[in-house]
Amino acid sequence: MSKVLVIGAGGVGSVAVHKMAMNSEIFSDITLASRTKSKCDDIAASVKERVGVEIKTAALDAMDVAATVALIKETGASLVVNLALPYQDLVIMDACLEAGVNYLDTANYEPEDEAKFEYSWQWAYQDKFKQAGLTAILGSGFDPGVTSVFAKWIKKHKLDTIRQIDILDCNGGDNGLPFATNFNPEINIREVTAEARHWENGEWVTSPAMNHKVEFEFEGVGPKNMYLMYHEELESLSTHFPEIERARFWMTFGDAYINHVTVLQNIGMTRIDPVMYEGKEIIPLQFLKAVLPNPGDLGAKTKGKTNIGDIITGSKDGVEKTFYIKNICDHEACFAEVGSQAVSYTTGVPAMIGAAQVLKGNWTEAGVWNMEQLDPDDFMDMLNVHGLPWTVEELDGPVSF
Numbered sequence: 276m277s278k279v280l281v282i283g284a285g286g287v288g289s290v291a292v293h294k295m296a297m298n299s300e301i302f303s304d305i306t307l308a309s310r311t312k313s314k315c316d317d318i319a320a321s322v323k324e325r326v327g328v329e330i331k332t333a334a335l336d337a338m339d340v341a342a343t344v345a346l347i348k349e350t351g352a353s354l355v356v357n358l359a360l361p362y363q364d365l366v367i368m369d370a371c372l373e374a375g376v377n378y379l380d381t382a383n384y385e386p387e388d389e390a391k392f393e394y395s396w397q398w399a400y401q402d403k404f405k406q407a408g409l410t411a412i413l414g415s416g417f418d419p420g421v422t423s424v425f426a427k428w429i430k431k432h433k434l435d436t437i438r439q440i441d442i443l444d445c446n447g448g449d450n451g452l453p454f455a456t457n458f459n460p461e462i463n464i465r466e467v468t469a470e471a472r473h474w475e476n477g478e479w480v481t482s483p484a485m486n487h488k489v490e491f492e493f494e495g496v497g498p499k500n501m502y503l504m505y506h507e508e509l510e511s512l513s514t515h516f517p518e519i520e521r522a523r524f525w526m527t528f529g530d531a532y533i534n535h536v537t538v539l540q541n542i543g544m545t546r547i548d549p550v551m552y553e554g555k556e557i558i559p560l561q562f563l564k565a566v567l568p569n570p571g572d573l574g575a576k577t578k579g580k581t582n583i584g585d586i587i588t589g590s591k592d593g594v595e596k597t598f599y600i601k602n603i604c605d606h607e608a609c610f611a612e613v614g615s616q617a618v619s620y621t622t623g624v625p626a627m628i629g630a631a632q633v634l635k636g637n638w639t640e641a642g643v644w645n646m647e648q649l650d651p652d653d654f655m656d657m658l659n660v661h662g663l664p665w666t667v668e669e670l671d672g673p674v675s676f
């Protein structure tokens with residue numbers, strides 16, 4: 276009997292609990308909790324209809340540690356899967372320590388009042404989790420998540436050392452709307468408006484946001500412009516694979532998306548500091564989120580594919596080799612299976628698979644771990660079986676961009 280508590284009834288949480296319910300031999304008892312219980316109930320109804328499994332639901336404000344501890348104890352969960360927002364990571368880790376259960380998330384902690392994401396806050400929990408004999412898995416989505424497992428698998432099976440890594444994230448999906456983000460708009464806009472940063476020769480190199488553009492031919496999608504960005508797995512990969520000379524992250528954006536974000540930024544709508552409006556403090560970016568389309572509702576409208584992977588160069592027995600490892604995922608196929616678009620799907624499925632690694636006893640060492648520190652093999656096998664098949668090919672040489 277493996278009981279799990281999932282926190283966060285958004286796009287990702289919905290996919291994760293559908294996939295958990297499809298694997299009831301691993302997840303025998305599932306509770307979904309979120310601030311708004313009706314969202315949990317809607318997802319539970321869909322799980323019942325699509326999969327025939329009953330899941331439990333609860334209202335929870337995860338910022339309230341005592342309430343989270345009480346719910347963990349009430350459910351008897353041995354693992355909490357945090358699919359709420361990055362702001363809740365530390366309080367949910369605190370609750371897990373207090374309740375004596377394991378922890379997993381898909382995004383690193385960010386303070387709400389500062390667009391700054393780094394692992395230092397969560398890595399600071401290393402000793403607490405070790406001493407408690409508990410496991411915390413950080414970043415079990417696609418990126419971070421699968422992209423780090425891909426790197427670990429390449430290092431385990433194809434290369435002795437990694438010299439450079441480029442992570443390429445392409446969403447070739449089209450939802451027909453003039454502007455919509457494909458996951459939480461607040462988190463997405465904070466990420467894309469942050470200055471770009473990549474790792475090169477032992478230091479971080481910074482450049483203005485959306486400044487460095489390269490056209491790349493993505494299999495299953497076609498040619499797309501991708502932009503150099505900062506992404507959190509660059510920090511953990513360069514820490515845990517110290518031999519890496521260069522690590523970069525690229526994401527595709529269409530011209531219309533860039534134009535909208537530029538205008539919103541220029542007029543102050545992406546600000547995260549409070550402004551007074553009619554006698555009340557509001558955060559412009561949070562207000563913007565309230566008027567933008569809900570990413571969870573985009574599934575029925577989105578057509579096309581995502582293509583996310585790593586191009587990795589390193590050496591094997593003294594010979595330089597380059598590998599491209601990736602997954603291509605179809606928005607419409609995801610919607611047909613679980614009622615969500617591919618961005619939620621490519622995050623929710625790895626969250627389920629990471630949780631399965633903990634519950635199956637594969638990832639149980641006490642402490643706080645990033646995905647590239649863990650054995651990749653069963654996770655990679657499960658990707659192939661549970662909707663995110665991957666391919667690996669050897670390229671003629673390192674990337675030329």
Ligand code: NDP
Pocket residue numbers: 282283284285286287288308309310311312314335336337338358359360361363381382414415416417418419420457458459462570571618621622
């Ligand atoms: P959504 O905004 O769709 O969902 C977030 C959910 O969290 C909402 O249902 C919200 O509840 C709930 N929530 C927020 N605050 C609290 C709280 N204090 N207590 C309890 N529940 C809360 O986001 P997504 O599903 O798109 O994303 C979920 C997570 O996945 C985010 O952290 C995101 O950064 C991460 N992510 C990771 C990716 C990866 O590849 N690693 C890719 C995409 C996303 P309510 O609606 O009731 O307010």
